[in-house]
Amino acid sequence: xxxxxxxxxxxxxxxxxxxxxxxxxxxxxxxxxxxxxxxxxxxxxxxxxxxxxxxxxxxxxxxxxxxxxxxxxxxxxxxxxxxxxxxxxxxxxxxxxxxxxxxxxxxxxxxxxxxxxxxxxxxxxxxxxxxxxxxxxxxxxxxxxxxxxxxxxxxxxxxxxxxxxxxxxxxxxxxxxxxxxxxxxxxxxxxxxxxxxxxxxxxxxxxxxxxxxxxxxxxxxxxxxxxxxxxxxxxxxxxxxxxxxxxxxxxxxxxxxxxxxxxxxxxxxxxxxxxxxxxxxxxxxxxxxxxxxxxxxxxxxxxxxxxxxxxxxxxx
Amino acid sequence: xxxxxxxxxxxxxxxxxxxxxxxxxxxxxxxxxxxxxxxxxxxxxxxxxxxxxxxxxxxxxxxxxxxxxxxxxxxxxxxxxxxxxxxxxxxxxxxxxxxxxxxxxxxxxxxxxxxxxxxxxxxxxxxxxxxxxxxxxxxxxxxxxxxxxxxxxxxxxxxxxxxxxxxxxxxxxxxxxxxxxxxxxxxxxxxxxxxxxxxxxxxxxxxxxxxxxxxxxxxxxxxxxxxxxxxxxxxxxxxxxxxxxxxxxxxxxxxxxxxxxxxxxxxxxxxx
Numbered sequence: 001x002x003x004x005x006x007x008x009x010x011x012x013x014x015x016x017x018x019x020x021x022x023x024x025x026x027x028x029x030x031x032x033x034x035x036x037x038x039x040x041x042x043x044x045x046x047x048x049x050x051x052x053x054x055x056x057x058x059x060x061x062x063x064x065x066x067x068x069x070x071x072x073x074x075x076x077x078x079x080x081x082x083x084x085x086x087x088x089x090x091x092x093x094x095x096x097x098x099x100x101x102x103x104x105x106x107x108x109x110x111x112x113x114x115x116x117x118x119x120x121x122x123x124x125x126x127x128x129x130x131x132x133x134x135x136x137x138x139x140x141x142x143x144x145x146x147x148x149x150x151x152x153x154x155x156x157x158x159x160x161x162x163x164x165x166x167x168x169x170x171x172x173x174x175x176x177x178x179x180x181x182x183x184x185x186x187x188x189x190x191x192x193x194x195x196x197x198x199x200x201x202x203x204x205x206x207x208x209x210x211x212x213x214x215x216x217x218x219x220x221x222x223x224x225x226x227x228x229x230x231x232x233x234x235x236x237x238x239x240x241x242x243x244x245x246x247x248x249x250x251x252x253x254x255x256x257x258x259x260x261x262x263x264x265x266x267x268x269x270x271x272x273x274x275x276x277x278x279x280x281x282x283x284x285x286x287x288x289x290x291x292x293x294x295x296x297x298x299x300x301x302x303x304x305x306x307x308x309x310x311x312x313x314x315x316x
Numbered sequence: 317x318x319x320x321x322x323x324x325x326x327x328x329x330x331x332x333x334x335x336x337x338x339x340x341x342x343x344x345x346x347x348x349x350x351x352x353x354x355x356x357x358x359x360x361x362x363x364x365x366x367x368x369x370x371x372x373x374x375x376x377x378x379x380x381x382x383x384x385x386x387x388x389x390x391x392x393x394x395x396x397x398x399x400x401x402x403x404x405x406x407x408x409x410x411x412x413x414x415x416x417x418x419x420x421x422x423x424x425x426x427x428x429x430x431x432x433x434x435x436x437x438x439x440x441x442x443x444x445x446x447x448x449x450x451x452x453x454x455x456x457x458x459x460x461x462x463x464x465x466x467x468x469x470x471x472x473x474x475x476x477x478x479x480x481x482x483x484x485x486x487x488x489x490x491x492x493x494x495x496x497x498x499x500x501x502x503x504x505x506x507x508x509x510x511x512x513x514x515x516x517x518x519x520x521x522x523x524x525x526x527x528x529x530x531x532x533x534x535x536x537x538x539x540x541x542x543x544x545x546x547x548x549x550x551x552x553x554x555x556x557x558x559x560x561x562x563x564x565x566x567x568x569x570x571x572x573x574x575x576x577x578x579x580x581x582x583x584x585x586x587x588x
């Protein structure tokens with residue numbers, strides 16, 4: 001691995017993260033009503049409000065408040081939740097772990113299923129498999145998560161015919177099978193859109209490689225079809241596949257917001273909706289920042305993997 | 317157009333879009349009933365001769381509600397996309413044409429905006445603006461802006477160094493003339509393709525916001541809101557969630573297929 005490439009990419013991530021903190025702070029500070037008003041409620045008197053604002057430091061210039069907040073974030077201190085009476089880091093921390101279980105399983109399932117699906121479609125181009133996979137991918141990308149989730153609930157969780165639980169969460173460290181049982185429907189919901197998208201992209205990348213000159217050359221050399229595909233086509237289609245998956249992580253992180261809300265999964269998404277409805281500003285800031293960091297890091301990791309897979313990227 | 321109709325995907329996209337457009341243009345007039353009328357004798361019914369697609373928890377006719385919701389849903393998608401694509405393209409073209417330090421600063425800010433998942437970004441803006449259809453539209457447009465700006469910029473950059481632009485520069489044409497007459501017409505293809513596909517995203521995000529109670533408000537016939545209202549009764553009458561779900565999927569799929577066919581028509585290399 002080229003060290004200067006790594007340093008360059010890390011630097012870019014830091015710059016983007018700095019911009020994100022400014023954006024998050026700006027958006028949450030233009031939200032009507034500040035933390036003091038949130039705590040005291042609509043009927044607070046002006047004197048009480050002013051006193052609490054002074055106590056919380058809300059009367060200071062915004063720039064000072066911003067650096068105060070960023071300083072806390074760097075030390076891992078996101079302040080106190082206005083509604084839950086707990087430190088934000090504690091609330092967001094446990095929600096984060098629950099969300100990562102969900103997103104991680106969804107991502108693993110999607111990767112395992114959709115890459116072979118796309119590859120088969122590309123290899124058997126023009127056949128009934130290709131058409132079916134193509135149809136699946138168009139239908140899958142056109143269904144928003146809330147529709148898929150609702151349809152899955154109707155099919156698999158009706159009171160008359162409950163195959164999977166309609167919602168809830170079991171701690172995987174206590175009862176892993178119970179956890180999996182509760183994870184099936186949310187993972188299926190998240191997976192459908194992603195599988196549809198990734199398999200279509202993999203098919204298109206692989207078709208391109210299959211019609212490239214070096215694959216034609218390999219065929220003309222008289223290599224077996226199996227060898228052409230496993231040695232010459234698949235390795236060259238992997239880098240674009242990783243790029244597609246890393247792009248879809250952004251989509252996945254958005255998807256968990258809706259899916260957790262529908263399936264009562266106690267993760268970042270559900271907490272975010274709660275915080276947005278209750279204007280719990282420190283929690284909103286922390287979740288937004290955490291999601292942005294996860295997204296940036298996953299992009300960074302995928303860039304490094306791609307650079308490893310495809311030497312041309314490193315020197316571009 | 318002939319190129320679009322030459323692929324089965326293109327034909328499917330055109331047919332789906334035609335159905336959706338007819339519903340959007342004529343929906344409120346061809347609907348058999350008033351979408352807000354309670355048929356209290358026929359609540360939560362499946363499809364029947366009187367109510368082709370069934371009824372909801374108040375006995376309102378689902379077909380009439382879907383048809384009445386079509387203009388709002390399609391206009392939302394088109395409006396949000398047009399606004400986001402318009403503003404994004406202007407920013408992207410400025411960055412691409414200006415180059416240098418201005419380009420660098422603009423792109424860093426856009427990267428910061430793109431670092432947040434799109435739905436999260438939209439949710440933050442909607443919360444700031446307050447729920448409602450217009451607010452949701454603005455939020456989707458703002459969320460689309462950075463991505464579109466990136467595409468417009470790279471499209472401009474790829475055209476900027478072509479021979480015909482260099483020739484125009486050598487002829488001594490003004491910078492504005494070159495941008496308007498040479499760069500834009502040639503850079504606009506990818507922008508249109510991306511915009512078409514984004515209409516389907518806009519419709520899906522709009523419906524999601526409606527579903528979460530942050531977009532259209534009751535008694536609107538917005539399709540996402542219809543799913544959300546029918547959810548309480550989904551085990552007694554699944555049609556209430558299935559019908560608007562299919563309507564959303566059909567519309568999104570129509571724009572997706574059409575956009576893909578458009579891309580192939582613009583760039584024959586990519587059509588496999």
